[in-house]
Amino acid sequence: MRIATFNVNGISSRLPALLEWLEEKQPDVACLQELKAPQEKFPEDAIKAAGYQAIWHGQKSWNGVAILTRGAAPIEVGRGLPGDEDDLQSRYLEAAIDGLLICCLYLPNGNPAPGPKFDYKLAWFERLIVHAAKLIDSGAPVVLCGDFNVMPTELDVYKPERWVDDALFRPETRAAFQRLMAQGWCDALRTMHPGEKIYTFWDYFRNAYGRDAGLRIDHLLLSPALAPTLKAAGVDRDVRGREKPSDHAPTWIELDLGRTG
């Protein structure tokens, strides 16, 4: 089973690129972030015509997440990250698919830091850590994936010294990510490619893609029950080099679910 995460940076303007990629790679599951569209503006018909069923949580102007499936329909089990009734931002969606629990997230950017946006990022992170602990404890096969807006280590940044004060790389942010990982999650990309330079995002500024000035901020984390099924992982880098691209590239894993028994 192939599962991908892709921050599309606006599903309306990215629709042609998204459909091209879906047709090409045919992932079984695609988690999307930054729809930047209200609930009623999700291009449901075009997605259906491409062979996918979808659930989504839209929001006007910003945020927005979706889960697409090619086989069985996604069964929604959660909308919005638990822990703060007043948080109205559309950043979390959870679905049961083929016996797996797929969690699609868009963690806040948090810049400028310090400041209220950074505080929101860290608070959101704490809620995620609490929720993720429950998922781990359940023993269920879980994929926790999306745009985490965190570079976990220096290897994940083209020029670490320039990012130390940035919300995506500050010590507090990296520490939060480490605490999440300490629950027992498997960072699929890093596990399959230890020590390798892998990026999932390149800024639109200054020809960042051409210079390979990238960041690894989109992640797929596997619960212990699923980690042994990991067969392959990668980034569809070329998608970032096409016409009207998102600033993120699709990032994916391949699971061999036959091995779960």
Added chain:
DNA sequence: ATGACTGATGGAATCAGA
């Protein structure tokens, strides 16, 4: 160190992204 680009909104200029 910043924001050279891009998208959404709304119909120009501003916010947000990372």
